[in-house]
Amino acid sequence: MMRYIGKRLLLMIPTLLGILLLTFTVIQFVPGGPVEQMVSELRGKGHGGQEASGGGQSIYRGQQGIGPDRMREIKALYGFDKPAPERFWLMLRGFATFNLGNSFFHHESVWTLIKEKMPVSISIGLWTLVITYLVSVPVGIFKAVHDGSRFDTLSSLVILSGYAIPSFVLGVVLLVLFGGGSFLQWFPLRGLTSDNWAQLPLGAKVLDYLWHITLPVLAEVVGSFAVITMLTKNTFIEEIRKQYVLTARAKGLPERKVLYGHIFRNAMLPLLTGFPAAFIGAFFAGSLLIETIFSLDGLGLLSYQAIMQRDYPVVMGTLYLFTLAGLFAKLISDVGYVLVDPRVKFEGVKR
Numbered sequence: 001m002m003r004y005i006g007k008r009l010l011l012m013i014p015t016l017l018g019i020l021l022l023t024f025t026v027i028q029f030v031p032g033g034p035v036e037q038m039v040s041e042l043r044g045k046g047h048g049g050q051e052a053s054g055g056g057q058s059i060y061r062g063q064q065g066i067g068p069d070r071m072r073e074i075k076a077l078y079g080f081d082k083p084a085p086e087r088f089w090l091m092l093r094g095f096a097t098f099n100l101g102n103s104f105f106h107h108e109s110v111w112t113l114i115k116e117k118m119p120v121s122i123s124i125g126l127w128t129l130v131i132t133y134l135v136s137v138p139v140g141i142f143k144a145v146h147d148g149s150r151f152d153t154l155s156s157l158v159i160l161s162g163y164a165i166p167s168f169v170l171g172v173v174l175l176v177l178f179g180g181g182s183f184l185q186w187f188p189l190r191g192l193t194s195d196n197w198a199q200l201p202l203g204a205k206v207l208d209y210l211w212h213i214t215l216p217v218l219a220e221v222v223g224s225f226a227v228i229t230m231l232t233k234n235t236f237i238e239e240i241r242k243q244y245v246l247t248a249r250a251k252g253l254p255e256r257k258v259l260y261g262h263i264f265r266n267a268m269l270p271l272l273t274g275f276p277a278a279f280i281g282a283f284f285a286g287s288l289l290i291e292t293i294f295s296l297d298g299l300g301l302l303s304y305q306a307i308m309q310r311d312y313p314v315v316m317g318t319l320y321l322f323t324l325a326g327l328f329a330k331l332i333s334d335v336g337y338v339l340v341d342p343r344v345k346f347e348g349v350k351r
Contacts, residue, residue, distance in 0.1 A: 005335065012327045017092075019323050023316065024088050033310050034078045034104045039071075078104060091316060100317030105309050110317035113302060120192055120298030123209075124287065127217040129278055132224040137271065139225075140232025145259065147237055156230075163226035168289035171219035175293065179215060187215050190295030216294045220287060228271070235267040274333060 075081045082090070094101055100110035139159075143152045162170075178186045188194070194208050239245065240263060248258045288300035299318070306314035 001335070001338065005331070008331050008334070012324075012331075015327060016320075016323055020092070020095075020316065020320065021088070023319055024084075024091070027312055027315070028084055030310065033080075034312070035074055035080055037310065038074050038077075095317075095320050100320065101313035103306075103314050104311050106311070106314075110313050113314065114299065114318065114321070117297060117299045117302045120291065120296045121287075121300065123192060123213055124216055124220060124290065124296070124298070127213060128220045128224055131217065131221050132228055133271075133275075136225050136228035137232050140229045141236055141259075141264075143229070143233040144236035144240065147233075159226045159229055162222040165223065167219050167223050167287065168293060170222055171216065171290055171293040174215045174219055188212050192296060216290050216296060219290055219293075231270060232267070235270055236263060239263045239267045269337065272336060275336075279329075 072081060079087060079090075091101070098111075100114075102109050103113060106113055139155060143155060146152055174187075175189065177183050179189050188211065192209065192212050193205075194200075194212070197205060197208055200208060245258060245263060248262055249255075253261075287298075288304050290296070291298045291301045302314065303318050305311070306318070
């Protein structure tokens with residue numbers, strides 16, 4: 001086991017380096033980099049850096065009339081006075097100590113920005129994760145036990161219909177119906193808390209937070225029910241048809257004990273092993289459209305703005321953290337599968 005974990009940890013290094021190198025290389029060819037934007041602003045032309053190549057490496061036409069000394073200062077300001085390989089190496093050295101650098105446009109460290117935006121994404125992600133599992137797993141089990149029944153058919157129709165509706169479309173509908181649109185004004189239009197949240201007592205703070213988070217979470221969670229529910233149903237049906245279940249029933253065991261004492265443990269393996277990745281995703285996966293619709297300033301909106309503004313430290317810093325978290329989540333899932341099911345062994349690993 002420890003040998004396998006050590007190998008996986010070593011394999012993370014080239015995987016992470018490959019993703020960072022590929023993204024960094026692509027960035028060099030994206031037009032409208034920060035140097036071009038600064039030159040354009042100095043000449044009063046807005047953000048019209050479409051004629052330049054990315055990364056501040058080529059000559060932007062708008063720089064005509066700007067002296068070479070000024071251009072060197074602008075490039076040095078954003079670190080583009082160094083060649084690309086040196087900049088990549090300096091970035092890796094910083095990432096090794098989790099120094100993600102400073103944003104070009106927010107004038108804050110990337111770590112500070114992530115910590116500021118993460119509560120919004122965590123709120124949406126964790127509530128979506130918890131509600132999805134609490135609802136989908138029992139419904140999936142009930143559907144498996146009553147496979148082919150009217151409940152199974154109707155619930156599948158409802159769940160798949162919700163899955164077919166994009167979360168941002170549902171978010172708009174919820175705002176129109178319950179957010180003060182053309183109908184009811186039961187929930188706020190924007191934000192995670194009210195403006196006077198800091199002055200509220202503890203109980204009122206909790207209620208205010210839940211009041212604000214209801215519509216965004218509802219828009220996210222409806223589409224998430226289908227995957228977990230159908231996965232739970234299918235795995236339970238597969239286990240129900242196995243020989244050991246028929247043997248347990250032949251011995252006269254109560255149906256409830258067969259279901260929860262034998263089937264449940266084996267059928268839940270795919271869900272349990274996928275939970276670490278889902279849990280990590282709840283912390284880092286920001287939904288851009290949901291955050292935009294409900295005016296929630298989270299990681300999804302931060303990443304989108306960083307890409308549009310060519311804020312490369314934010315782009316690379318968030319990519320580094322997300323990739324690292326995803327790799328560790330995958331490792332935890334694989335190790336968890338072995339711990340939950342002793343029948344599974346890694347090839348060539350002595351336990």
